Amino acid sequence: MNYFSTNFTLGILGGGQLGKMMLYETRKWDIRTSVLDPSAEAPCRIAADNFEQGDLMDFETVYNFGKKVDVLTFEIEGVNVEALEKLESEGVKVYPSAATLRNIQDKGVQKQFYKEHQIPTSPFKVYKDKYELNEAIVRKELHFPFVWKSCTGGYDGKGVSIVRSAEDVIPLSEDACIAEKLIPFKNELAVIVARNPSGEVKTYPVVEMEFHPEANQVEYVICPARIDDAAANKARAVASKVSEAFKHVGLLAVELFQTEDDEILVNEVAPRPHNSGHYSIEASYTNQFEQQIRAILDLPLGNTESKVGGIMVNLVGAESHTGPVMYKNIEKILAMEGVTPHIYGKRETRPFRKMGHVTIVNKDLNKARIIAEEVKKTIEVISE
C-alpha cells in the first residue's frame, strides 16, 4: 500500500491534543487525513486535510465518516463502537479494533478481561448501579476504604474516588461502577506497547508517574523510571502479556502499580497515544505518535529506546483562573536547558484543564528532574 503523497486517507475519531500531535507525523509523511470532532474549535481543526464536526457517540455520524476513509483510528475511547463494528464488517480497517475497544471502554469489562487472562490486577467487584453498591456496603460485603471507579466516561481523575467512609459515598454518580481493593503502592508506572497487524511488538521503557495530590492528574512523567532492573523487567513483561491478551493494533498504554511488596498490578490501559508517552517526542528515537502511525499502517515499528533522559510536566489551568489563557513566564522556561513547551491550542483556561505539557530532556536524568521542578515553579497557566 502506498500511503505517501497519495489519496489514501487515514480517518481519526477525535480532534484533541492527541490527534493534533498525531498530525505532526501524518504531515511529516504527507499522509492524507480526515478528522471528526464535536468541536469546531478542536486543536485538529487545521493540519488535517479534511475536518468534520460531529458527535463521536452518534452511530450515523461515525459510520458515515468511516465509510470515506481507508484506515480508521481514534484518539479518544468515547466513540460509537457499534459503528466501528459495522465498518469493520464492511471492510474498513479499524485499528485498534472494535473488539479491543469493547474490552477497554467499560472498566468493569476491562477488569474482568484481566481476571480471565490471569493478568495481575487489584481485587474488584462490579456493581450495576449505585443501589447495588449501597446494598453491598450495608450488607458488609464491601468494606471501607475502597477505590470507586465509574465503569464509563472517567478520565484524568474524573470518575475515580477513594471512598473511606459512608460520607464519601454520597457524591458518587448513579452509574455502573467497580469497587477495587485499595492497595498501598510505592510507584505508579506505565509502559507503552506498540503492535502492528503483522504481529511485530515493541515496548517503550518503563516510565514513572508522580501525581498532583489534589487534582489527581499526572504531574511528572519520568523516563526511564527510577526503579531497579528487576522491577522494570517485570513491568515490561506484564505490559507485554496485556498486549498479547488484547492482540491490539496500535499503541496500548499500560498503567501499572508497583506495590510495597514489588508486585506489578495492572491499573488500566488506553488503546492510543498516552500522556505518559509525550516525553518521547523529544527523548525517543521514535516518538509515540509516529509509532502509532507505523503500527496502524502495518509499517515496521521504530526503535523505542531513548536518546536522552526525559521528564514531562503537564500544563494545567491554575486553580482560580477561568477565561482567555495566558502562559505566564513561558519565556523564562524557554531559557532553561532542554525545555520544550507544547501548547495544545485551547483558548480558554479552567482550573486543572489540560492546556499543554512541557518536556525536559537531559543526558543526566537527575539534572532534568531539577529543571522540571524549576519549570513547574515558574510557568503559570492563568487568564489574562
Added chain:
Amino acid sequence: MNYFSTNFTLGILGGGQLGKMMLYETRKWDIRTSVLDPSAEAPCRIAADNFEQGDLMDFETVYNFGKKVDVLTFEIEGVNVEALEKLESEGVKVYPSAATLRNIQDKGVQKQFYKEHQIPTSPFKVYKDKYELNEAIVRKELHFPFVWKSCTGGYDGKGVSIVRSAEDVIPLSEDACIAEKLIPFKNELAVIVARNPSGEVKTYPVVEMEFHPEANQVEYVICPARIDDAAANKARAVASKVSEAFKHVGLLAVELFQTEDDEILVNEVAPRPHNSGHYSIEASYTNQFEQQIRAILDLPLGNTESKVGGIMVNLVGAESHTGPVMYKNIEKILAMEGVTPHIYGKRETRPFRKMGHVTIVNKDLNKARIIAEEVKKTIEVISE
C-alpha cells in the same frame, strides 16, 4: 508579547517544505500563522491558519499580505524587497530585515559585502551581463577554469557552473553574474547561526556536506563534521563573524569551504532554515525551525548541541521518472535503525526534484554513515 493561543499572527512568505517544517513548530506552540505562496498546491496549504495564493515578487501582493500580520518572515529569498522595506517603514517587524535580504539576494552584492567586511571568500569579479563576461575572457582578464554564478535566482545547483573552456560559456544565461576563482577544497562545510533582536547569538555545530557529482545537490549532510577541532573552531568563528556583519535576525546558514591549506572561505549564506540543518529535527536539542521561531519572536535561543549524531540524505526524483510520485522501498528504510523520512508533499516527481529527506541518527556517527548509505541504495523516488 503574548504569542501563544492568541490572535498574534506570524506571516510567512513562501509555502514550500521549509515553511511546512516551520509550521510544525508554530502548531506546537499554537502561534497563529498566515502563509503566502504562488501555488495552491504548496506544502503549507494546510497547517497554516490562513493560506493565500499570490506572487511573492509582486509588490502589491507582498505589501497587502504583510499589512495583516504582526511579524513577517520568509522561507525563500525570492521575495519583493521593496514591499518589505515599505512594511518596515510602517512598523511591521520584518525578520530577517529587508536590508539583510538586499545584501544576500544578489550574489554580486553578497560577495562585495564579504570583501568590505574582511570576511574570507574566494577572489571574484562581478559582470553586469554576458557581454561583459565574454569581453573579459577575450581580453584575457578572466582565465579558465572559473566558477560562474548567476547573481540572482540560483539555488540547488541551478545558476552555478564550473567553466573550464570557451565551450562551457555558451549555455550560460545572459544575466548579471560573478566569476570566482576555482579553489580546490577538501571539505564543504556549513554552520547555522541564530540571532534574536536582543542580540543573543548561538551557533550550531559544523556540518559536513557531500555533493552528488552530477546533480550538484547535497547528498549527505553529516553532523558533526568529521574534521579536527581546530578547523571546526575556525569555521564557527568565521560563521560568527559573518553573522555579526549582517546583524541578521533569525537563522543564517553559512556555507563554507575548507581549502587544501585549511583556510576557511565563505561560499554563500541563506538567511533562513537550511537544508544543511534538517538533521537537527531528530538530532539536536533545539531544531532549526524552532530556533528560527525563537529568534524572530525575540524569545531566548535554545541549546544548539546534538543529542546524537545525525546524517541527512536528500530524497530527489530519480533521473528517468516524471509523474505521480512513489517512494519505492520506503517500508524497508523504515525498518532500519534510527531512520526518519520526511516527505514534503509534492505529488509529482521530476529528475533531481527535491521531494523529501531522510535523517539517520545514531550515538555512533560511523554507524549512522553506514546506515545512510543503505538508505541511499534502498529508497527510490520514482513515478508509478
